[in-house]
Amino acid sequence: MHSEEPEGNQVTPSTGQNLDPHLKRYAARAEGMTASEVRALFAVANRPEVVSLAGGMPNLAALPLDSIAAEVASLIAKEGLVALQYGSAHGLPALREQICDVMSLEGITGHPDDIVVTAGSQMALDLVTRIFIDPGDVVIAEGPSYVGALGTFASYQAQVVHVEMDAAGLVPEALRQALAVAQAQGRRVKFLYTIPNFQNPGGVTLDVIRRAEILEICRQAGVLVVEDNPYGLLGFEGQTYPALRSMDPDNVIYLGSFSKTFASGLRVGWALAPHAVREKLVLAAEAAVLSPPVLSQMIVSRYLSTHDWQGQIKSFQQMYRERRDTLLAGLDQHMPADCTWTKPDGGFFVWMTVPEGIDTKAMQPRAVTARVAYVPGIGFYADGFGSRQMRLSFCFPTLDRIREGVRRLAVVLEQEMELLRTFGPASRRISSGPQTPSPDTA
Ligand SMILES: Cc1ncc(COP(=O)(O)O)c(C=O)c1O
Numbered sequence: 001m002h003s004e005e006p007e008g009n010q011v012t013p014s015t016g017q018n019l020d021p022h023l024k025r026y027a028a029r030a031e032g033m034t035a036s037e038v039r040a041l042f043a044v045a046n047r048p049e050v051v052s053l054a055g056g057m058p059n060l061a062a063l064p065l066d067s068i069a070a071e072v073a074s075l076i077a078k079e080g081l082v083a084l085q086y087g088s089a090h091g092l093p094a095l096r097e098q099i100c101d102v103m104s105l106e107g108i109t110g111h112p113d114d115i116v117v118t119a120g121s122q123m124a125l126d127l128v129t130r131i132f133i134d135p136g137d138v139v140i141a142e143g144p145s146y147v148g149a150l151g152t153f154a155s156y157q158a159q160v161v162h163v164e165m166d167a168a169g170l171v172p173e174a175l176r177q178a179l180a181v182a183q184a185q186g187r188r189v190k191f192l193y194t195i196p197n198f199q200n201p202g203g204v205t206l207d208v209i210r211r212a213e214i215l216e217i218c219r220q221a222g223v224l225v226v227e228d229n230p231y232g233l234l235g236f237e238g239q240t241y242p243a244l245r246s247m248d249p250d251n252v253i254y255l256g257s258f259s260k261t262f263a264s265g266l267r268v269g270w271a272l273a274p275h276a277v278r279e280k281l282v283l284a285a286e287a288a289v290l291s292p293p294v295l296s297q298m299i300v301s302r303y304l305s306t307h308d309w310q311g312q313i314k315s316f317q318q319m320y321r322e323r324r325d326t327l328l329a330g331l332d333q334h335m336p337a338d339c340t341w342t343k344p345d346g347g348f349f350v351w352m353t354v355p356e357g358i359d360t361k362a363m364q365p366r367a368v369t370a371r372v373a374y375v376p377g378i379g380f381y382a383d384g385f386g387s388r389q390m391r392l393s394f395c396f397p398t399l400d401r402i403r404e405g406v407r408r409l410a411v412v413l414e415q416e417m418e419l420l421r422t423f424g425p426a427s428r429r430i431s432s433g434p435q436t437p438s439p440d441t442a
Contacts, residue, residue: 028135032154045373051405053327053392054373056200056348058260062315064307071302079298087294089286091117091270095301099270102304103256106232107246110254110272116281117292121230121257121269125152127284128191128226128253128271133158138182138189140223142170144351144380144389146200149193149228153382159187160382167342169206170194172213179221191224191253197241198231198347201380201391205345208241215248230257230269233313235346236321250274258300260348261313266296320348323394323402330406336413341392348395351377353388357425358416360390366416372408 045052075083090096096112103110118124125148133139135157141149143162153160161182164174175192182189192214196206206214218225227244235241245254257269271281285292303309327350331341338355352374354360361376377389392409394402 029155029157032157033151042373044368050368050371050373051397051401051408052373053394053397053402053405053409054375055396056393057396058264058348059316059319059396060263062319063263063312067307068299068303071306072299075295075298075302083295083298085294087291087297089116089282089289089291091115091292092294092297092301095268095297095304096270098301098304099256099272102233103243103245103254103272106229106240106243108243108254108272109246110249114272114275114278116271116273116278116285117297118269118271118285119267119289119292119296120259120264121228121255121271122148122152123267123285123288123292124255124269124271124281125149125226125228127281127288128255128273129153129156129158130284130288131277131280132190132224134188136188138187139191139193140175140178140182140189141193141382142195142199142202144201144377144386144391145193146195146228147375147379150380150382153193158190161189162381162383162385165199165202165204167204168210169196169199169204170210170214172210172217175214175217179217179223183221189221189223191226192218193226193228194244195228195231196244197229198234198344198349200231200347201349201375201377202351203342203344203347203349204351205241211242211244211247215244215251219248219251225252226255227252228255230255230260231347233261234317234320234348236317236324237345238314238317239345245272253277261316262300262303262309266299267293268296268300317346320346320395322399323397324350326399326402327392327394327406330403334406334410336410336417338417339413348393350392350394352390352392354390354413355417355420356388357420358413359387359425361387363412363416367409367412370408370412372405372412374409 045054093112095117096115099115100110100112129152133156137158138161139153139158140161140163142165150160161178163178164171179189198205215225225244229243232240243254245252254272258266273281324344328343339352341350341352344350361378364376367373374390374392377386378384380386397405
């Protein structure tokens with residue numbers, strides 16, 4: 001049956017409005033789920049002729065694939081009936097014990113019972129948000145923050161309040177102020193979400209003295225801390241920092257991941273939570289996925305017990321350090337004088353600020369045309385900031401491509417500045433808010 005009146009908000013393409021016939025049916029929480037506006041561009045950015053400094057995918061080329069393949073084959077042959085079966089929502093006991101060893105490298109003494117294994121730390125983020133957030137609750141996060149976390153918070157209708165960072169990470173005084181303002185407004189702050197080490201996207205690390213101060217501020221305000229630490233073992237000099245969790249076990253939920261230190265495609269991460277919270281997380285995990293993937297857990301467990309995983313992490317550190325050095329050297333050599341950027345000592349990302357008047361989102365199509373891609377800064381804020389910033393990833397491209405990408409980006413910026421001098425600033429665009437993560441932008 002045809003009707004003159006389109007169902008729901010379905011309209012013709014010429015109006016430019018939403019074509020989704022189910023629009024009126026969605027729950028309110030689905031409103032916060034918006035596809036990345038730059039997703040279409042990423043399809044182009046992934047063409048081989050484009051140097052992508054956008055993607056946050058770990059570089060797996062150094063993994064010993066042959067011996068991993070042999071281990072996986074032997075796993076299936078010997079333990080296939082367990083490996084291919086449902087497991088418990090809590091995660092495999094043997095793996096939980098090994099995770100304790102991994103976390104001890106950053107000073108954490110956790111108990112295997114208090115660990116919940118998840119399908120990547122992204123799922124742990126989802127579970128934590130699910131059990132703590134009612135619509136309208138406030139999450140405090142660094143500004144900028146991880147796009148995947150902002151997407152999760154939006155999908156549970158949290159309100160994100162960003163707190164400023166400087167070269168030493170989250171600024172304690174700014175946190176104090178944000179909490180005071182929220183309290184004065186009668187808003188309920190549930191937790192601080194922080195990425196203390198080699199932050200995504202900021203590339204900065206939280207100063208050790210500030211760690212204690214921030215924990216104290218949160219404790220006094222009755223606010224939990226969610227510490228997201230996928231990059232903590234990727235310090236370029238092999239350095240580690242004391243985890244927040246190691247300093248205040250009762251008030252910190254720690255999220256860890258094997259995505260950056262082993263294999264992101266296996267989707268194995270975890271949460272270490274205070275005991276009572278752990279119980280809720282297991283129930284939430286059961287409701288979400290029944291159990292995290294057993295085969296993946298067994299592969300990780302086998303890898304940890306048969307491979308020199310710490311040696312592998314060292315070689316990842318060296319590989320990423322070389323890439324960081326190449327990116328920073330290129331920026332020093334080619335970028336216009338008014339650009340500034342962070343100098344990470346670990347992780348995957350550099351955060352660059354461009355001259356006043358340049359809008360990195362508006363510039364993105366011109367950059368892709370010039371065969372270089374980055375992620376515009378606004379995606380990393382829930383409130384429209386970040387138009388003068390961009391995230392540059394050095395994790396994936398080869399050294400030559402990093403050099404070439406920076407050269408191309410510098411040319412685009414010079415042209416943009418020339419336009420600015422001639423015609424004045426482009427109209428400022430406001431972010432449509434946090435977007436769902438994709439492997440391209442993670
Ligand atoms: C800060 C941060 N947290 C969490 C994740 C998700 O990691 P996982 O692969 O463990 O889900 C990422 C991935 O890029 C990340 O950068």
